[in-house]
Amino acid sequence: MKAAWRFSFTVLAATTFCASASAQPAGTDFSKIEILTEKIAPNLYLLSGSAGTDANHEDAAGGRIGILAGSDGIFMVDTQYAQLTDKVVAAIRKISPAPIRFLANTHVHIDHTGGDANFVKLGATLVTREELRDEALRNPALAKDPASLATVTYGLGAPVKFRMNGEVVDLIPVRAAHTGGDTMIRFENANVIMIGDFYRNYGYPYIDTANGGTLKGALEALEALYNIAGPDTKLVPGHGTIINRNDLLPYRDMILAVQSKVQQLIGQGKTMQEVLAAKVTATYDAKVPGGLLPAGNGTSADRFVSMVYSQLKSGK
Ligand SMILES: [Zn+2]
Numbered sequence: 001m002k003a004a005w006r007f008s009f010t011v012l013a014a015t016t017f018c019a020s021a022s023a024q025p026a027g028t029d030f031s032k033i034e035i036l037t038e039k040i041a042p043n044l045y046l047l048s049g050s051a052g053t054d055a056n057h058e059d060a061a062g063g064r065i066g067i068l069a070g071s072d073g074i075f076m077v078d079t080q081y082a083q084l085t086d087k088v089v090a091a092i093r094k095i096s097p098a099p100i101r102f103l104a105n106t107h108v109h110i111d112h113t114g115g116d117a118n119f120v121k122l123g124a125t126l127v128t129r130e131e132l133r134d135e136a137l138r139n140p141a142l143a144k145d146p147a148s149l150a151t152v153t154y155g156l157g158a159p160v161k162f163r164m165n166g167e168v169v170d171l172i173p174v175r176a177a178h179t180g181g182d183t184m185i186r187f188e189n190a191n192v193i194m195i196g197d198f199y200r201n202y203g204y205p206y207i208d209t210a211n212g213g214t215l216k217g218a219l220e221a222l223e224a225l226y227n228i229a230g231p232d233t234k235l236v237p238g239h240g241t242i243i244n245r246n247d248l249l250p251y252r253d254m255i256l257a258v259q260s261k262v263q264q265l266i267g268q269g270k271t272m273q274e275v276l277a278a279k280v281t282a283t284y285d286a287k288v289p290g291g292l293l294p295a296g297n298g299t300s301a302d303r304f305v306s307m308v309y310s311q312l313k314s315g316k
Pocket of ligand 1: 107109178197238
C-alpha cells in the first residue's frame with residue numbers, strides 16, 4: 001500500500017502569502033454553542049461544539065478536543081475557544097473528576113488553543129512544539145496571557161511519549177504543514193490518532209502560510225500519517241468526520257490534481273485572478289462539503305487555490 005505514496009513533489013518553498021491567521025469567528029454567539037461528547041474508546045472521549053453556531057465552522061463550532069481519562073489524571077488535546085472553557089470543563093466533569101494534568105495542542109489556531117491559558121490555570125501543564133510556542137507569541141489573542149505559552153516544548157524528531165491510564169500517548173511532530181508547529185497525537189492502545197487540521201473534510205485544505213504552514217509539508221504529513229496508521233486506526237481531524245487512512249488517498253489526489261492544473265495555468269502566464277476565475281476545483285466542488293462557503297476573502301475553494309498559486313509561484 002505504501003506504493004500509493006510514491007509520487008514526486010514539485011519543488012515548493014515557503015511564501016509570504018498572507019491568509020488570515022485568525023480563526024476567531026466574528027459575531028459568533030458563544031452562549032448558543034453546546035459541547036457534545038462522543039466516546040471513541042474505553043477511556044478516550046472527543047468533545048465538539050454544536051453545529052450551526054460558528055460562522056467559520058458550520059458543521060461543528062470550534063476545533064475538536066480529546067480527553068484521555070482515568071485514575072492517573074486527565075490528558076487533554078486542544079481546548080477550543082477561550083469563551084467556551086466553562087462548558088468544556090462541565091463536559092469533562094461528566095466524564096471524570098480527576099485533575100487535568102497535561103494539555104497538548106495539534107496546532108496554534110485559537111479554535112484549538114484559545115482556552116489553553118484557562119486550563120493551565122486549572123493546573124494543566126501545557127506541552128507543545130517549540131514552533132507553536134513561537135507562533136503563540138506572535139498571536140495577540142494568545143500572547144496577552146503568558147499562561148498560553150507552553151512550559152514544556154519539543155521540536156521535530158522522535159515522538160514525545162506519555163504513559164497514563166493504561167495508554168501510551170505519542171506526540172508526533174510533523175514538518176511545517178497546516179502551520180509551522182503541527183503535531184499528530186496518537187493513542188496507541190485505543191488505535192486513534194488526532195490529526196489536527198492538515199487534513200479536513202469540511203471545506204478545502206487550508207494551509208496557514210502566515211503561521212509557517214506549507215503545501216509541500218501538508219502533503220508530506222499526509223504521507224507520514226498514512227504510513228503510521230493501520231487499516232483500522234481511527235483518524236480524528238480537528239473538524240469534520242472521523243476517517244481511516246484510505247480516505248487520505250482521494251484527498252491527496254485532489255490536492256495534486258489542483259496543484260497540477262494551477263501549475264499549468266501559471267505556465268501559461270495566468271495571474272492569480274485568472275487562475276481563480278478558471279474554477280480549477282469545479283470537478284470536486286460537489287464532493288467537498290462547505291467547499292464553496294465563505295472562508296477568508298472568498299470561498300474555501302478560492303482560499304485553497306490562492307494558496308496553491310502562491311506556493312507554486314514562490315517555489316520558482
Ligand atoms: Zn487550524
